[in-house]
Amino acid sequence: MNEILGHFNYGIVILLMMMGLYIVIASSNLIKKLIGISVFQVSVFILYITFGKITGGNPPIIVDNVDVYSNPLPHVLILTAIVVGVATTSVGLALIVRIREAYGSTDEDDINDIDKNDNFYLKNRSTT
Amino acid sequence: MIANLELVIDICLLAFLIMIVFASIKITDLFAVTMLFGIFSFVSALLFLDLDAVDVAFTEAAVGAGFTTVLMLSALRLTTRFENVKHRHSLLGLPIVILTGAALLYGVADFPNMGDANAPIHHHLAPDFIRLTQQKIDIPNIVTAVLASFRGYDTFGETVVIFSAGAAVLMLLGMGHVERKQEPEKNLILWVVVKPMIALILIFGLYVQFHGDFGAGGGFQAGVIFASGFILYSLVFGETYARKVIPATILPRLSALGVLIYGVTGLMSLISNKPFLDYNALSSNPVGGQHLGILLVEAGVGLAVFSTILLIYYSFSGREVIHYE
Amino acid sequence: MNLMTHLPVLIVVVPLLSAALCVLFNNRKSAWLITLLASFFCFYASINLIQIVQEVDVIIYSVGGWEAPLGIELRIDALNALMLLVLSGSAVLVSIYALKSVEKEIPVQNQVLFYTALLLVKAGLIGICVTGDAFNIFVFLEISSISTYALISLGHDRRALHASYQYLIMGTIGATFILIGIGFMYVMTGTLNIQDLSQRLPVVADTSAIRAAFAFLTIGVGIKAAMLPLHQWLPNAYAYSPSVVSTFLAATATKVAIYVLIRFQLSLFGIEFSLLQMPFNKILMILGTIGILGGSVSAIYQSNVKRMLAYSSVAQIGYILLAIGLASEPGFTAALLHIFNHALMKGTLFMALGLIAFRFASTELSVMSGIGKTMPLTMAAFLIGGLSLIGVPGTAGFISKWYLVTALLDASLWPLALVILIASVLTLIYIGRVIEVAYFQPAPEGITQQKVPKSMLVALWIFALSNIYFGLYSDISLGISSLAVNQLMGVTP
Structure with a gap:
């Protein structure tokens, strides 16, 4: 019982991760895919922070009268990972805007259809 | 009772998150999905706070709930608002996701219990960081x-x-x-x-x-x-x-x-x-x-x-x- | 200040700061010059590092003055040194080539940022190859990836945008998988430093967490390395990106991912665990073989030569993975040799294509009729690269194929050795198609020999001649590879 309770957080987080991953794979809309990736990434962050937590611990800022601090290392790693995530999301969104302008659609299936039907079409995409 | 309160909040927030993501999957209006994502980020920030990760909560709130949502709305303005549901590839998505999820659950089985102070990661580098920060860096x-x-x-x-x-x-x-x-x-x-x-x-x-x-x-x-x-x-x-x-x-x-x-x-x-x-x-x-x-x-x-x-x-x-x- | 001791960190910091300088000055000519100088510096540094490594075996540099595992250490052994040589060498040649290629292919307002992104990709890849910290690998992987997405999207065909987006999605999933793997390893051991992990893992190796970590790391890195069946982003990304970008990526990016694979599986998990306990050697060999045959066959059916070469790259990666899967000394040596030689081959081929694109704004096979006469120097270089790809004796490609075949025969795997020979024949077919159109078909009316930029030709021919040089005098490449393999295999008990 203790085992299940102790791993409960992890189980839910994995469910979140998989829901995020499902959005990425199953959606054909480009923006929704990107949202799915963000959800997936944030869930991984929750995973990291979960295993850094100590029951009865405190945030890792040194104050008097406190001896037990939760582990600072996962926090540092996730801070970095959040920034990497937002960087990727920004670039992804910029790409989607350009794709929309070039193809007229943000739906992957539509875009694939357009691509198949013009093999020798070298359109100069609109300049920025 | 403090530890219990943290756990209760933790479970509630996780339940919120699941509901939000489930709704995002179902909804096809991307404007709604974007706002849901903003709420998702914000609730995660609260969760981080509950798990003692104050800096991370701060960053997630500012970056995820704040900036990313604004950015997505800006992108939505420049692109289409609705998703075409007929183009979903659920057949491909479900098996891959179930497989990956199973692998993850398998992997997590050997994890130390959550919050366990005897876990390896709390005894290797963390005590040194805490000690050395006080001695050598003094912040x-x-x-x-x-x-x-x-x-x-x-x-x-x-x-x-x-x-x-x-x-x-x-x-x-x-x-x-x-x-x-x-x-x-x-x-x-x-x-x-x-x-x-x-x-x-x-x-x-x-x-x-x-x-x-x-x-x-x-x-x-x-x-x-x-x-x-x-x-x-x-x-x-x-x-x-x-x-x-x-x-x-x-x-x-x-x-x-x-x-x-x-x-x-x-x-x-x-x-x-x-x-x-x-x-x-x-x-x-x-x-x-x-x-x-x-x-x-x-x-x-x-x-x-x-x-x-x-x-x-x-x-x-x-x-x-x-x-x- | 002793410059030599700080080379491990300078080889990363110089390109990074140079990228910032490019943006600061915002001038096209100086951006190119900064890129060139940074590349030369990195090349100089990598040569020195190889010499130092040959003397001391391993260079350790504790960034921030904090020793590992508390701080981040840079750890350079022969394998790193080899990768650095390939990276920096390709970077120098690509920088020389870029002057005219970028002028032609990239819109004026983006040229400064192009060089910035190119430097960032290079710095990211170099950063992966010098660090001894697992999480650091993730950070630098993302540095190089983000800039790569931007660079690919600059191709003049709108399909470049979609190709870049696909790569972004797949690449980010891969990076997140790597993050999950690192997290699992961290939970069980408490550390992120590769050396430290290799010492602490054997104790916990029998847990589900570590096996899952292995799987996630491998899949994540496999996506970046274009390992079948996760290779789908590569053909479009290579085919539609600007010439400079496809040349540089083909020579370096996937190899660095394979380096990470080798580093994780051999140094971190250890040969016994990776290749024997998890039955990964068989999986690698199967995936590698499918990649070799699938890639080569797909290449034959392409009408766009760039796409053809992209599928060829998938096949070449298959060779390397097959060699690693052998889990033997000759196998690893063949793999490392091929990492080195493939950079030379593909560098030549893609640069030649870039020159063709410079003139004709297209890399379709139909456009290449008769260019044996109208672009003789370019095609001759392409021919050399092609011969190397096929594995003709006297070229670098022959050396690595020879080592691979001997390694296979050593392991009594006659059928696979036969597969390699079949693949060479397949390569002959698709290269042959290009040669036939170029030399045996007449040039369209009005197309005559024209001048092409000397800088591009010079870079192209240095690549081409290296194929011959390292085919005849393979001591250098062989020497470093053998040293690296000895170190890698000596690490495991």
Whole structure:
């Protein structure tokens, strides 16, 4: 019982991760895919922070009268990972805007259809 | 009972998150999904807070719930609002996801129980970080100490990541044109309320930047918050005025400057033949050197993040909408 | 200040800061010059590092003055040194080539940022190859990836945008998988440093967490390395990106991912665990073989030569993975040799294509009629690269194929050795198609020999001649590879 309770957080987080991953794979809309990736990434962050937590611990800022601090290392790693995530999301969104302008659609299936039907079409995409 | 309360909050927040993501899967109006994502980020920030990760909560709230949502809305404005449900590939998605989920559950089975103070990770590096931060760096925020000093090289990489994202978005979208001599929509309530808010936001940003050593905060959070002030101004008073305050053309240079500040601070130690980013070499007193190093480096980070975030926002908001059909 | 001791960190920091300088000065000519100088510096550094490594075996550099595992250490052994040589060498040649290629292919307002992104990709890849910290690998992987997405999207065909987006999605999933793997390893051991992990893992190796970590790391890195069946982003990404970008990526990016694979599986998990306990050697060999045959066959059917070469790259990666899967000394040597030689081959081929694109704004096979006469120097270089790809004796490609075949025969795997020979024949077919159109078909009317930029030709021919040089005098490449393999295999008990 203790085992299940102790791993409960992890189980839910994995469910979140998989829901995020499902959005990425199953959606054909480009923006929704990107949202799915963000959800997936944030869930991984929750995973990291979960295993850094100590029951009865405190945030890792040194104050008097406190001896037990939760582990600072996962926090540092996730801070970095959040920034990497937002960087990727920004670039992804910029790409989607350009794709929309070039193809007229943000739906992957539509875009694939357009691509198949013009093999020798070298359109100069609109300049920025 | 404190531990129990934390656990109860934890379970409630996780339940919220599951509901939000489930709703996102079902809903096809991307505007709604974007707002749900903003709520998702915010609830995760609360969860981080419950799990003692204050700096992370701070960053997630500012970056995820704040900036990313604004960015997605800007992108939505330039693209389509609705998703075509008929094009879903559930047949492909479900098996892969079930397989991956099963592998993850298998892997997690051997994890130590959550919150267990005897887990290996709490006995290897963490005690040393806590101890050495007090001895050698002497600042209260251990996360800032690890981020800026012990693992400063990673943070340098992170600063470069945000810089490269700015460069990438600039390459893709350019800085946008705002030649429209558009007077902003006169909305008295917004104008009156927002002006002092912006002032407070900017001051808060500076506070977070310089107090990152003592409480939650640091360069990243400060940079995003400071940029948010300008983004808010731009949203309420119009791009034209915002770009007069901070012209888009200096932002890439500021971003590069931030990276250079970080790098040059690191290179200073090379003069005394100490390794890159060794702050002890920056001053005759090692602890003072650490303080100076962390201050400079966080300043570089703050500058780079501020300019890049604002730059990315300008690129999106300054782009003209192209209508089809 | 002793410059030599700081080379491990300078080889990363110089390109990074140079990228920032490019943006600061915002001038096209100086951006190119900065890129060139940074590349030369990195090349100089990598040569020195190889010499130092040959003397001391391993260079350790503790960034921030904090020793590992508390801080981040840079750890350079022969394998790193070899990768650095390939990276920096390709970077120098690509920088020389870029002057005219970028002028032609990239819109004026993006040229400064192009060089910035190129430097960032290079710095990111170099950063992966010098660090001894697992999480640091993730950070630098993302530095190089983000800039790569931007660079690919600059191709003049709008399909470049979609190709870049696909790569972004797949690449980010891969990076997140790597993050999950690192997290699992961290939970069980408490550390992120590769050396430290290799010492602490054997104790916990028998847990489900570590096995899951292995799987996630491998899949994540496999996506970046274009390992079948996760290779789908590669053909479009290579085919539609600008010439400079496809040349540089083909020579370096996937190899660095394979380096990470080798580093994780051999140094971190240890040969016994990776290749024997988890039955990964068989999986690698199967995936590698499918990649070799699938890639080569797909290449034959392409009408766009760039796409053809992209599928060829998938096949070449298959060779390397097959060699690693052998889990033997000759196998690893063959793999490392091929990492080196493939950079030379593909560098030549893609640069030649870039020159053709410079003139004709297209890399379709139909456009290449008769260019044996109208672009003689370019095609001759392409021919050399092609011969190397096929594995003709006297070229670098022959050396690595020879080592691979001997390694296979050593392991009594006659059928697979036969597969390699079949693949060479397949390569002959698709290269042959290009040669036939170029030399045996008449040039369209009005197309005559024209001048092409000397800088591009010079870079191209240095690549081409290296194929021959390293085919005849393989001591250098062989020497470093053998040293690296000895170190890798000596690490495991």
